[in-house]
Amino acid sequence: MPPVRDRRREPRRPSRPFTAPGVFSARRGQDSADSRLRHGRRGFTLLEVMIAMAILAISLVAVYQSQSQSVSMATDARFLTTAALLAQHRMAEIEAGHPAKIVSGNGNFGDDFPDYTWQVDVSEVEESALGQRVILSVTNQRMSGRKAFRLTLYRVVKP
Numbered sequence: 001m002p003p004v005r006d007r008r009r010e011p012r013r014p015s016r017p018f019t020a021p022g023v024f025s026a027r028r029g030q031d032s033a034d035s036r037l038r039h040g041r042r043g044f045t046l047l048e049v050m051i052a053m054a055i056l057a058i059s060l061v062a063v064y065q066s067q068s069q070s071v072s073m074a075t076d077a078r079f080l081t082t083a084a085l086l087a088q089h090r091m092a093e094i095e096a097g098h099p100a101k102i103v104s105g106n107g108n109f110g111d112d113f114p115d116y117t118w119q120v121d122v123s124e125v126e127e128s129a130l131g132q133r134v135i136l137s138v139t140n141q142r143m144s145g146r147k148a149f150r151l152t153l154y155r156v157v158k159p
Helices: 032-039 048-095
Strands: 105-108 116-123 129-141 146-155
Touching: 048 116, 048 129, 048 146
Parallel strands: none
Antiparallel strands: 105 116, 116 129, 129 146
8 A cells, every 4th residue: 555645745736837928838728928917017018119219309309409509608608708808908909009099990819819800990979079989899700690799988088
């Protein structure tokens, strides 16, 4: 007579063999879709991927526009800083000269600033016979947008 086994102490065996999710089970004749539902989905749907791509595209366009605007603002700031300093320098040279020798004219700033030119317009102030208006314009030949900076000086000229 065979020995009697105690079933309580033996490990339980699964009633069916283990198959990984999405693997065809030859024994059952179907894939393990029920197993996949129990363990959650294992990937993204096409709709989810398309929505993620749309969100990514919109955010990249916004980042590109802000970067482009930042570069443009930096270029304008550089022009305004450089043109203001050059205009102040040229105006100081004009003021340091003899008052009778201030005449209209134009020129450049040499090899240090090859793209910048200046123009001086001297005129009499209509309200006063002793007044003189000196308008100095500094321009950049390469700038496409704002490319001129104007500085105006009012002087009293003794007769």
